Amino acid sequence: MHDLRAIRENPERFDQNWARRGLEAQTSSILKLDEERRAVQTELQEIQQERNSLSKEIGLMKRDGKDTSDIEAKVGKMKDRMAELEERDRTLGDSLNQHLSSIPNLLDEEVPNGADENDNKEVRKFGEPKRSNDKPLEHYEIGENLGMMDFETAAKLSGSRFVMMHSGLARMERALAQFMLDLHTGEHGYTEVSPPLLVRDHVLYGTGQLPKFAEDQFSTKETGHFLIPTAEVPLTNIMADMIIEEDDALPRRYTAFTPCFRSEAGSAGKDTRGMLRQHQFYKVELVSITLPEDSAAEHDRMTDCAETVLKKLDIPFRTVMLCSGDTGFGAQKTYDIEAWLPGQDTYREISSCSNCGDFQARRMKARFKRKGEKKTEFLHTLNGSGVAVGRALIAVLENYYAPADGGVVVPDVLQPYMGGLKKIMPLQGATTEQLKASA
């Protein structure tokens, strides 16, 4: 959401910034609506003022036992015009809100201009991609050869874009999540949260998924709840409708391990093999709430927290700053962390860390007050994956694969979470049915 006052004061700044995302100029139509609405409000308030004072007078006259029918009739007549103006105010306000709430956040100065992911700017690299003479396997080949990754059964139950894992891989997924949570809570100062996974529509509005991205969400028929597409949604909304003191435990840092549900409506045909893009996946999320002046530094810190996960897993990655055309709706600036996937011979996104500035805070009314000040200000919100568990599993499979025996070495940091297991070996007689029996 955008600050209407700021738009009034400097419309060019907004139009120019939005143009970087490929949007047409918006402010003139916004300001026209705004002007019209204020004119309506002014007239309405004048009438209301008149009504209020006459009504007070009636009260006093009645107390004195005087006749008030004349004056009552007079007030009664004002009602039509008032109703008319109220209706007009509401209509104008609605379209103004609808318009404003569908426009993406302003981009940070540093964000490079560009059309799509090809224009993203690499800022860091870690590790050396492993390259071998053999053609490396993709994660689903490794997983299926292990006999622990079953897309057929998942499809039978749920259709495409679902997977069912067994045995060592199921355990490794759990191990990854535990490892990440322990890292963020133990070393990075995040508070672990176990949030609701079903939320109401206003919560998704608060973080920016609604109204514009309704078709990307799953929802429940009976109750109208939405399944969270990321824990960013419940975690950030912890601050919704609050006014806190400036020194009240800021920054706040929350982490949660949750499933995420996405309809992937717009990605038909994309990443259809394997478990890279699923309707359901696990993710460890990081969310920070800060003062405005602290969000830039917190953004770097958060990105570092996410990178640490990959460093400890010893998976090569690079970090890119998204260009204007690739930066998401609610973000001012986003770093993607891309893990090296030997099977694809490329880096793929495994984490996305965004500074949303006051954009979400404004939508959900997350505010604070500075000491001695009367005015409230909006907090800044940040979110990042720390990291996507399913994709981390993919990265481990492809980077730790042992072609000699078809096994997958368990990264050191995960071994304590897997009972000391050092390597996942293929199950014997690798047909899915047998595997399930032996699992």
Added chain:
RNA sequence: GGACAGUUGGCAGAGUGGUUGAAUGCACCGGUCUUGAAAACCGGCAUGGGUGCAAGCCCAUCCAGGGUUCGAAUCCCUGACUGUCCGCCA
């Protein structure tokens, strides 16, 4: 799923149709007093919006949305949430 009760400012808690945006207490901020502090006393203390150079003036908001009325925190309807009891259940 059934029955009842509730939702008021940062918190607690008055208030059932007329100067109530809202008593009172606590918390918080400023002042007096004090060597300093505490106590006591005095004063201040909601949010959003309109208008104005400004001081200010005005409008809206007592869970949300409708309605009744000249006038609604207060009456009516719908919904959300919380609590209690019953039923069911991981």
